Amino acid sequence: xxxxxxxxxxxIGAVHAKCWNSLGEDVQLTAIADLDMQKAKRCAEGSEIxxxxxxxxxxxxxxxxxxxxxxxxxxxxxxxxxxxxxxKNVIIEKPVCLNEVEARQLLEMQAHTGALVQVGHVQRxxxxxxxxxxxxxxxxxxxxVAGNFTRxxxxxxxxxxxxxxxxxxxxxxxxxxxxxxxxxxxxxxEPDYINSNAVRDKNGVVQHIWSSYHxxxxxxxxxxxxxxxxxxxxxxxxxxxLEKAAVILDSEGVVYLYTEDGKTEVFHLEDxxxxxxxxxxxxxxxxxxxIQYFVDTIVKKNxxxxxxxxxxxxxxxxxxxxxxxxxxxxx
Numbered sequence: 226x227x228x229x230x231x232x233x234x235x236x237i238g239a240v241h242a243k244c245w246n247s248l249g250e251d252v253q254l255t256a257i258a259d260l261d262m263q264k265a266k267r268c269a270e271g272s273e274i275x276x277x278x279x280x281x282x283x284x285x286x287x288x289x290x291x292x293x294x295x296x297x298x299x300x301x302x303x304x305x306x307x308x309x310x311x312x313k314n315v316i317i318e319k320p321v322c323l324n325e326v327e328a329r330q331l332l333e334m335q336a337h338t339g340a341l342v343q344v345g346h347v348q349r350x351x352x353x354x355x356x357x358x359x360x361x362x363x364x365x366x367x368x369x370v371a372g373n374f375t376r377x378x379x380x381x382x383x384x385x386x387x388x389x390x391x392x393x394x395x396x397x398x399x400x401x402x403x404x405x406x407x408x409x410x411x412x413x414x415e416p417d418y419i420n421s422n423a424v425r426d427k428n429g430v431v432q433h434i435w436s437s438y439h440x441x442x443x444x445x446x447x448x449x450x451x452x453x454x455x456x457x458x459x460x461x462x463x464x465x466x467l468e469k470a471a472v473i474l475d476s477e478g479v480v481y482l483y484t485e486d487g488k489t490e491v492f493h494l495e496d497x498x499x500x501x502x503x504x505x506x507x508x509x510x511x512x513x514x515x516i517q518y519f520v521d522t523i524v525k526k527n528x529x530x531x532x533x534x535x536x537x538x539x540x541x542x543x544x545x546x547x548x549x550x551x552x553x554x555x556x
């Protein structure tokens with residue numbers, strides 16, 4: 226049995242707690258920690274899970290196989306570098322870090338401890354994006370020629386300090402990174418070069434960003450913003466042109482495949498598990514899929530690198546590059 230400890234019981238931590246508790250007898254959420262004891266108790270759901278107010282105390286006192294880190298973004302690296310010294314398997318919410326010093330510390334600690342680390346880049350495990358990755362990898366419709374990825378959201382007023390680059394990383398690191406990471410995953414590595422443009426607010430915070438990623442003759446553009454009024458619905462979508470087809474994910478979560486021989490196929494892939502945690506997450510399915518994947522890699526001892534620490538750091542560095550291109554120095 227894998228014994229799991231969860232640090233951070235806010236919105237995403239509560240989602241992860243539900244995921245761990247749904248995986249069956251071979252996995253047990255045995256301890257949780259949060260400064261807010263009421264949040265911790267809600268995650269415990271009346272079970273015999275041990276509750277701590279201090280995550281480091283939990284690491285010292287519990288014998289755990291897995292630690293799941295869902296603390297605020299600016300604390301990710303702090304907890305992860307310690308957790309790797311206590312357990313063999315660590316999963317960290319994205320973004321994995323907010324500066325280059327933290328990135329190097331995380332990579333060095335993993336090299337020192339040999340810990341297995343996965344980062345919560347959940348788009349890699351979302352059915353509509355898994356579909357596109359499998360289709361491209363199959364080669365059935367040729368290589369990627371061009372594409373666009375869009376992620377637009379109302380202002381995340383549920384998130385404290387959402388526009389503080391030292392706390393959340395702003396929309397670039399917290400939200401836009403989903404598509405940047407996925408493009409790297411889809412294309413199998415780093416672009417040859419990128420271009421970026423952005424709109425800032427009166428405080429100089431980047432609120433809307435557009436970037437183009439160049440892989441040889443292939444160009445993929447990505448747009449992200451969370452600076453829209455509350456009434457504007459969240460939108461994630463893509464449009465990808467292959468040599469012999471086009472694949473489109475619309476704002477309703479439906480995927481359309483248009484082929485050069487005149488055929489059209491429609492795919493309803495979401496397979497949702499509805500939930501309400503008070504944040505902009507209503508479908509538990511992608512989070513359950515990424516956590517199940519992590520458990521499978523631990524059991525099989527055959528980790529192939531999807532959403533690995535190296536991958537997460539590379540995606541962080543691309544966001545950093547984008548911000549540098551629009552005139553913002555990220556240390």
